[in-house]
Amino acid sequence: MSQKSLLLTAKQGSFAVGTTPIPKPGPGQVLIKIQSAALNPVEWKIQAYGLFIEKFPSVLGSDIAGTIEAVGEGVTGFAKGDRVLNQGTRGDNNEFSGFQQYALANADVTAKIVSSLSFDQASTVPVGLATAAVGLFNQGKSNSAGLYPPWEENGSGRYAGQPIVIFGGASSVGQYVIQVAKLAGFSPIITTASLTNADYLRGLGATHVLDRKLSAEQLKAQVSSITSASIQIVYDAISEADTQVAAYDLVSSGGTLVLVLANSIPESKRTSDRKIVNVFGNVNAPDNRATGASLYKQLTRLLENGSIKPNRVEVLPNGLQGIVDGLKKLQAGVSNIKLVAHPQETA
Numbered sequence: 001m002s003q004k005s006l007l008l009t010a011k012q013g014s015f016a017v018g019t020t021p022i023p024k025p026g027p028g029q030v031l032i033k034i035q036s037a038a039l040n041p042v043e044w045k046i047q048a049y050g051l052f053i054e055k056f057p058s059v060l061g062s063d064i065a066g067t068i069e070a071v072g073e074g075v076t077g078f079a080k081g082d083r084v085l086n087q088g089t090r091g092d093n094n095e096f097s098g099f100q101q102y103a104l105a106n107a108d109v110t111a112k113i114v115s116s117l118s119f120d121q122a123s124t125v126p127v128g129l130a131t132a133a134v135g136l137f138n139q140g141k142s143n144s145a146g147l148y149p150p151w152e153e154n155g156s157g158r159y160a161g162q163p164i165v166i167f168g169g170a171s172s173v174g175q176y177v178i179q180v181a182k183l184a185g186f187s188p189i190i191t192t193a194s195l196t197n198a199d200y201l202r203g204l205g206a207t208h209v210l211d212r213k214l215s216a217e218q219l220k221a222q223v224s225s226i227t228s229a230s231i232q233i234v235y236d237a238i239s240e241a242d243t244q245v246a247a248y249d250l251v252s253s254g255g256t257l258v259l260v261l262a263n264s265i266p267e268s269k270r271t272s273d274r275k276i277v278n279v280f281g282n283v284n285a286p287d288n289r290a291t292g293a294s295l296y297k298q299l300t301r302l303l304e305n306g307s308i309k310p311n312r313v314e315v316l317p318n319g320l321q322g323i324v325d326g327l328k329k330l331q332a333g334v335s336n337i338k339l340v341a342h343p344q345e346t347a
């Protein structure tokens with residue numbers, strides 16, 4: 001049996017819709033029929049800069065929602081037809097990727113979704129939430145601030161009264177950082193964004209939204225006027241050269257800066273009393289899998305009770321082919337929106 005997949009044909013090459021075999025789930029795996037696949041900035045970066053992938057043709061895409069098509073040996077709790085979300089992986093094995101009609105998934109990091117959540121909405125969750133959750137709550141790992149997860153027993157509200165600053169609250173990742181920070185009890189939750197997104201971000205749990213155009217100095221002054229408490233956690237969901245420096249400047253002694261892109265803070269600015277961690281936001285990665293599985297055990301509930309809200313969605317036309325223009329749009333820049341494709345609508 002074959003399916004349609006969007007193939008990146010070569011390093012920095014073009015994308016083309018092609019045919020690939022539908023895989024069979026092995027032990028501990030499920031096969032998902034993908035209804036919605038969301039786009040992420042890394043995908044245009046892989047194509048434009050030739051990053052990460054060495055084997056071609058390659059299928060990209062990590063944000064997946066759809067229905068269970070088949071269940072592998074030893075998997076319990078899932079049956080054909082269940083509505084689910086899952087985070088795909090990229091790499092040499094295309095079978096776990098999202099820009100196609102069927103994908104394998106590890107059952108322990110797959111979550112059922114309630115009927116009130118559309119496939120489009122559900123597909124916006126996996127990458128952004130994983131990046132937020134791993135960056136803050138992957139205990140004992142060097143890619144994380146190592147805090148206690150709020151979805152675990154006695155985790156909710158544990159950091160009450162402690163401030164957090166989040167750069168880029170309107171980004172997909174930033175929105176999930178705001179929400180998990182709220183679950184963990186952080187207060188105030190201070191974020192930067194275009195002020196047109198301020199009301200929306202307050203609705204997710206931000207207590208203060210500061211204009212992303214403020215200079216680092218102005219930002220520091222505003223943060224000091226909001227809280228005099230020591231700032232132990234700053235999450236830079238943008239991690240461009242200027243935001244990294246401004247973000248690091250806000251971290252108090254003993255605190256941690258979480259970055260989503262490679263650290264570009266000049267050596268001359270770094271001090272040994274402030275940690276910088278680089279998150280790899282995929283729950284399938286060996287270092288993240290235990291935290292991911294514990295999160296995914298609770299995820300159906302967190303989505304059902306509204307603790308975690310999906311991103312706003314814009315649906316792309318033309319099935320998998322529509323992803324090609326979608327990635328150009330993402331590269332040009334979007335505001336408070338996640339682009340989503342429908343692989344089953346591929347011509």
Ligand SMILES: NC(=O)c1ccc[n+]([C@@H]2O[C@H](COP(=O)([O-])OP(=O)(O)OC[C@H]3O[C@@H](n4cnc5c(N)ncnc54)[C@H](OP(=O)(O)O)[C@@H]3O)[C@@H](O)[C@H]2O)c1
Pocket residue numbers: 040041042127128131167168169170171172173174192193194195197212237238243259260261279280281282334335336337
């Ligand atoms: N390390 C990892 O595993 C990992 C995982 C996921 C993503 N990432 C990276 O994280 C970054 C964010 O990804 P995403 O999918 O969340 O992006 P996104 O949703 O496409 O980000 C768009 C948003 O970024 C905001 N923004 C841009 N520049 C800003 C600035 N200087 N200050 C504040 N806000 C700014 C804009 O906010 P306004 O609309 O309010 O202006 C816009 O809404 C990307 O570089 C991505 O590659 C890394």
